[in-house]
Amino acid sequence: MKYIDEYRDATSAEKLINQIRSVVTHPWTIMEICGGQTHTIVKSGIDDLLPSDLTLVHGPGCPVCVTPLELIDKAVAIASRPDIIFTSFGDMLRVPGSEKDLLTVKAAGGDVRIVYSPLDALKLAQKNPEKKIVFFAVGFETTAPANAMSVWQAKQLGLKNFSILCSHVLVPPAMEAILSSPLNHVQGFLAAGHVCTVMGYEEYITLASKYHIPIVVTGFEPVDILQGILMTVKQLEEGHAEVENQYTRAVRREGNRSAQELMRKVFETTDRSWRGIGIIPKSGYRLRDEFAEFDAENVFDIAAIHTQESPLCIAGQVMQGFKKPHDCSAFGIQCTPEHPLGAPMVSSEGACAAYFHYGKMNYRK
Amino acid sequence: MIDKKIDLSNGFACPLPIMEYKNVLLAHGGGGKLSHQLIKNMFASQFKNELLEPLHDGAIFSINGTRFAFSTDSYVINPIFFPGGDIGTLAVNGTVNDLSMCGARPLYLSSAFIIEEGLPMEDLWRVVLSMEAATKAAGIQLVTGDTKVVDRGKGDKIFINTSGIGIIPDGIEISPQRAKLGDKIIVSGTIADHGIAIMSVREGLEFETQIESDCAPLNGLVGAMFAASQEIHVLRDPTRGGVATVLNEIAESANIGITILEDLIPVSEEVMGACEILGFDPLYVANEGKLLAFVAPTAADKVLAAMRAHPFGKNAVTIGEVVADHTGTVIMKTRIGGSRVVDMLSGEQLPRIC
Numbered sequence: 001m002k003y004i005d006e007y008r009d010a011t012s013a014e015k016l017i018n019q020i021r022s023v024v025t026h027p028w029t030i031m032e033i034c035g036g037q038t039h040t041i042v043k044s045g046i047d048d049l050l051p052s053d054l055t056l057v058h059g060p061g062c063p064v065c066v067t068p069l070e071l072i073d074k075a076v077a078i079a080s081r082p083d084i085i086f087t088s089f090g091d092m093l094r095v096p097g098s099e100k101d102l103l104t105v106k107a108a109g110g111d112v113r114i115v116y117s118p119l120d121a122l123k124l125a126q127k128n129p130e131k132k133i134v135f136f137a138v139g140f141e142t143t144a145p146a147n148a149m150s151v152w153q154a155k156q157l158g159l160k161n162f163s164i165l166c167s168h169v170l171v172p173p174a175m176e177a178i179l180s181s182p183l184n185h186v187q188g189f190l191a192a193g194h195v196c197t198v199m200g201y202e203e204y205i206t207l208a209s210k211y212h213i214p215i216v217v218t219g220f221e222p223v224d225i226l227q228g229i230l231m232t233v234k235q236l237e238e239g240h241a242e243v244e245n246q247y248t249r250a251v252r253r254e255g256n257r258s259a260q261e262l263m264r265k266v267f268e269t270t271d272r273s274w275r276g277i278g279i280i281p282k283s284g285y286r287l288r289d290e291f292a293e294f295d296a297e298n299v300f301d302i303a304a305i306h307t308q309e310s311p312l313c314i315a316g317q318v319m320q321g322f323k324k325p326h327d328c329s330a331f332g333i334q335c336t337p338e339h340p341l342g343a344p345m346v347s348s349e350g351a352c353a354a355y356f357h358y359g360k361m362n363y364r365k
Numbered sequence: 366m367i368d369k370k371i372d373l374s375n376g377f378a379c380p381l382p383i384m385e386y387k388n389v390l391l392a393h394g395g396g397g398k399l400s401h402q403l404i405k406n407m408f409a410s411q412f413k414n415e416l417l418e419p420l421h422d423g424a425i426f427s428i429n430g431t432r433f434a435f436s437t438d439s440y441v442i443n444p445i446f447f448p449g450g451d452i453g454t455l456a457v458n459g460t461v462n463d464l465s466m467c468g469a470r471p472l473y474l475s476s477a478f479i480i481e482e483g484l485p486m487e488d489l490w491r492v493v494l495s496m497e498a499a500t501k502a503a504g505i506q507l508v509t510g511d512t513k514v515v516d517r518g519k520g521d522k523i524f525i526n527t528s529g530i531g532i533i534p535d536g537i538e539i540s541p542q543r544a545k546l547g548d549k550i551i552v553s554g555t556i557a558d559h560g561i562a563i564m565s566v567r568e569g570l571e572f573e574t575q576i577e578s579d580c581a582p583l584n585g586l587v588g589a590m591f592a593a594s595q596e597i598h599v600l601r602d603p604t605r606g607g608v609a610t611v612l613n614e615i616a617e618s619a620n621i622g623i624t625i626l627e628d629l630i631p632v633s634e635e636v637m638g639a640c641e642i643l644g645f646d647p648l649y650v651a652n653e654g655k656l657l658a659f660v661a662p663t664a665a666d667k668v669l670a671a672m673r674a675h676p677f678g679k680n681a682v683t684i685g686e687v688v689a690d691h692t693g694t695v696i697m698k699t700r701i702g703g704s705r706v707v708d709m710l711s712g713e714q715l716p717r718i719c
Contacts (some may be wrong), residue, residue, distance in 0.1 A: 001637055010628075013701035045703015090644075090715030107388050114715065116568065222701045337711035338398065348644055348715070359694070359706025 003249065007221030008044075016226035017049050020233060027053045028236050029185050030229060031178070031321045033171060034192035035062030035349025036220050042354040044222045054233070057185075057321035058354075060174045061192050063139040064091045064347035065319060066274045070307040071138075071167050072097035078134055078165065078300050079105045079112050085128060087121040088136035089143075090114045094337075094346040098307045118150035118164070125154070125162035134296050137164040142194045144168050144285060145259035148266035151287065151294045165296040166287055169272050171195050172203050173283035179211045183322045188232040190218040190225065193247040200255025204243045212241040219247040266291055275343060276309065276316025315342035318351055325355040332356060396606030396651075397710035401614075419540060420618075422463040422601070425533065434469035436460055437528035445492065445522050447566050449559075449578030453492035455653060456525040457499035457507075458582045459604070465587040466600045466656065468539035469531030471503065476527045477511040481520035492523065503582035505529070536595050543598040544619040548687040549665035551658045553586060553672055554579070554680035555631045556608050560650035561639045570642070576635050581654030586677045593671035596664035601657050606710065609648035611657055612695045613709040623695045625685030625707070645714050648707060659687065 006012070032038055038058045041047055047056055060066055076097045079086035086102070093102040093112065106112040111131075115121050118135045125133040137147040147164060154162045171192060178184055191204060196217045204215045214235035218228030228246045235242060245251055263285070272284030287295045297303070312330050317323040325331055325344070335341040337356060344350030392399040409417060416424040423436030438459050445452040457474065464471040476496070480489065500507050533539075558579040565576055583602060590597060599619075603611040608630070616623045632640075632647045640647050654677060660668045665683060672678030695707040 001634055001641075004637075004641065008700050010701050017702075043705060044699040044701050045705050046701070049701070049703050093715060103390060103392075104388075107390050116570075222699075226701075357706070357708045359696075359708065 004221065007219070007223040009223060012223045013226055016223065016230055020054070020226065020230050021051050023230065023233050023237055024051050024053050025237060027055070028187050028233060029055045029057060029321075030188045030190065030232050031057045031059045031186040032190040032218070032225070033059040033061040033175070034194070034220070035059075035065065035347065035351065036194070037061075037190060037192070037218065037225060038351050039349060039354045040220055040222060040225055042358045046222060046225060050229070054229070056229075057324070058318065058351040059189075059321060060178070060274065060277070060319040061140065061171065061195070062319065062344060062347050062349040062351070063143070063169070064095055065315060065343040065350050066169055066277065067092070067095070067138045067167050067343065068273045068275045069098055069309050070273070070305060071165065072101070073099075073307050074297070074302045074305050075102060075136055075165055076100060076105055077302055077305060078296060079110045080108075083132055085111045085113060085124055085131050085133045086136070087113050087115045087118075087124065087133060089116075089138070091347050091349070092136055092138060094340075095343045096340050096346070118147050119153070122150050122153055122157075122159070122162060125159050126157070129161060132161045132163070132299070135162075135164045137166045137168065140169055140171055140192070140195050141199045142192075142197070144263050144267065145198060145256070148263045151266050151291050152262060154294055155291065163294045163296040163299045164287070166285070167272070168267065168285035169274065170269070170283050170285070172207060173280050174274070174277075175207060177277070177280045177283070178320050179207070179213065181320065181322075183320075186213075186321050188213060188236055189215045190228045190232065191215050193217060193219045193224070193251060196245075196247065196251045196255065198256050198259050200253050201243050201245060201251065202253060208241050208243050214241050215243045217243070217245045217247050217251050219250065274316070276313065277320060278316070310341050313342035315344050315352070318344060325352040328352070392711070395710070396604070396610055399711065400606075401709075419542070421540060422466040423469070425467055432533040434464050434467035434531045434533055435528070436463040436467070437526065438463060439524060439526040441521065441524050442563065443521060444563075444566055445488070447578055448562050448575050450580035450653070451492060451495050452523060452525055453494075453496035454499045454580050456527045457496050457503065458580055458653065460527040460529040461503045461505060461582045461584055462602045462653075462656070464529050464531040465582075465584040466539070466602050467531070467533065468537040468587070468591075468600065469533045470588070471505045471529050471531040471584050473506055473508045474500065474527050474529045475509045476507055476525060478513070479520055479524040479526075480512065480514045481522050482514055482517045484522050489523070492525075499582065503584055534591070537591060539597065539600050541599050541601070541615045541618045544615055544621050544659045544687055545598055545661070546621065546687050546689055547662045548598055548659040549662055549683050550612075550623065550625065550685045550687070551660060551665065551669055551672065551681055551683050552608065552631065553583075553656045553658070553678045554654075555633045555636065556603070556652055556655060557632060557636050557640065557645075557647035557650035559653040560607070561636045561645075561647075563651075564643065565639060570639065572635055572639060574635050576639060579652055579654035581677050583654065583656050583677060586656070586672065586675045589671045589675045589678070590658065590668050593667045594660070594664035596661035597658055597668060598661065599657075599659035603652050603655060603657055605651050607647070607649040607651060608657065609646070609695065609707045610709055612707065615659070616695050617693050620692050622688040622691040622693070623685060624688045624698065625695065626698050627700045628698075629682060629684045631680055631682055649710050649714055662686075
């Protein structure tokens with residue numbers, strides 16, 4: 001398949017691994033931001049092929065993982081109502097709330113549906129005027145444009161039965177939170193390619209110079225990741241701290257201007273709580289006041305729902321790169337995909353799920 | 366979600382694990398870990414007998430020196446008509462294949478229909494016609510049946526159960542426990558076609574070319590394989606849960622290690638594209654006309670050649686082998702030279718966010 005096969009090619013990969021080996025002279029710690037990148041790394045066994053001096057730590061870029069427990073509980077409360085069709089991306093359904101997940105709501109008779117786009121939820125709203133349709137709008141800058149579009153169109157269409165439960169989060173504030181933590185040991189970043197497809201990478205330039213850290217915008221296939229690592233390591237070895245773009249086939253410096261414009265019209269930045277991490281200032285989007293009628297938090301009486309997170313789960317530390325999944329004493333014991341304590345164990349982008357499924361615990365070559 | 370209390374009021378004593386769920390979830394029927402827990406802890410432990418114990422595709426028993434295989438399966442699918450087949454072809458081929466995977470020559474089928482009131486007669490007729498065509502194609506007969514109609518809303522158009530019986534020829538011994546060190550693992554063609562075909566109709570996904578289900582009877586192919594060699598140790602059709610689940614089951618029940626090579630696993634371009642979009646791993650997607658064979662290394666070439674000469678095996682290829690280390694585990698050598706565990710899924714595969 002074009003644009004896929006050449007980035008999974010064994011010869012190119014081997015060449016890059018050899019180059020990385022020949023460039024590395026010091027121990028370095030690099031964080032890949034996106035959970036999709038984490039899965040590629042573990043799934044294709046990249047971490048075992050790298051020189052032992054290089055440590056990859058896994059970042060917060062898993063939208064399912066960072067969605068606060070409280071919001072899952074709110075989603076569960078809404079989805080349990082008989083007048084609701086609750087729509088969501090597939091991954092969210094298995095994420096544990098404090099008592100149950102959305103799949104359990106579905107099993108108990110709730111109308112919970114997987115959609116591939118918020119615009120499909122909008123169609124459901126048009127087809128089912130007697131029902132209230134709620135879309136669980138989570139994700140980073142990647143999913144924000146389509147979610148903004150759904151609300152924008154709902155307003156144009158004058159829909160009264162559509163709303164979104166919104167928990168958008170943003171990558172750069174999370175990177176800054178990691179960099180300013182006293183626990184931080186990340187020395188270089190692979191920035192999330194898809195986020196940059198929308199946002200471009202201008203906002204990383206200040207970050208790179210303020211914290212003197214190389215940031216390489218990186219794609220998601222094995223060869224992309226290896227090339228991103230090579231570019232980062234070269235900068236580290238040479239003492240540079242610049243923003244570079246590995247993912248040139250998808251990312252432009254300025255990003256997707258029309259997507260950004262729509263997002264600005266519909267959303268405004270707000271402080272957001274990140275599951276396991278806490279509140280990060282100006283790290284998310286909320287709907288602007290002129291779209292308040294489409295905000296599920298206004299439409300439904302859920303303001304009283306407040307939830308504490310499990311003290312056993314160290315997901316927050318894993319997602320900031322302070323710890324690895326198997327550093328957790330609950331990993332694979334109290335916490336499994338069937339009975340997760342935290343979201344990273346069930347999301348298809350979660351670091352704990354990657355370690356569990358691809359056997360980082362039990363099997364070593 | 367977790368309820369550790371067990372109701373013993375009517376003497377029902379079920380082992381704990383399965384009772385952790387208060388209600389049955391879809392994943393209990395998904396073919397992954399939860400299905401296995403349900404079957405092992407609830408069904409197999411209660412109906413305990415030596416024919417059931419191997420948990421094979423069918424039971425194998427002898428009467429007057431003739432060995433029979435007996436198998437049953439129920440078919441529930443939405444939509445009932447899909448590219449490459451319908452619920453009728455599926456119901457016939459599914460049981461034909463389950464018998465074939467026991468090494469049996471399928472002879473007779475029974476069929477029970479549970480029909481929802483209001484199903485267009487024309488749809489039922491289409492299903493009956495394709496079942497008839499499928500029995501002809503497989504060279505078997507449907508000899509007994511049953512019909513029930515349920516209230517509208519109490520079923521989903523039509524559910525079909527088929528059971529089948531077949532004879533196992535002398536000299537043929539097929540069971541997961543027979544997998545041996547050095548066995549070559551052969552897959553009969555491209556994987557994941559059925560699951561993705563269903564998914565794309567169900568979700569209204571449009572691709573440049575239509576992906577068709579691989580639904581097919583495998584008894585002819587199995588016959589050709591045995592004609593080439595009887596050194597075939599294990600046969601399985603990777604339906605629900607896909608190739609990964611079947612390999613894990615075999616690794617566990619035969620207590621062997623399995624290594625497969627990512628590079629060699631055949632996936633068609635269209636199916637790969639759809640999997641990329643949906644975030645699915647083709648190794649876990651269902652097939653309805655493919656088989657996995659564990660074959661003695663000395664016989665592998667002969668068996669592979671016989672498979673390639675058959676229309677349902679023309680893309681057959683060796684994807685791995687049974688190895689001495691990592692017993693009970695399936696390891697995949699990745700395309701770029703790494704390696705990883707291929708685990709059993711714990712629930713349904715769910716489409717990802719981005």
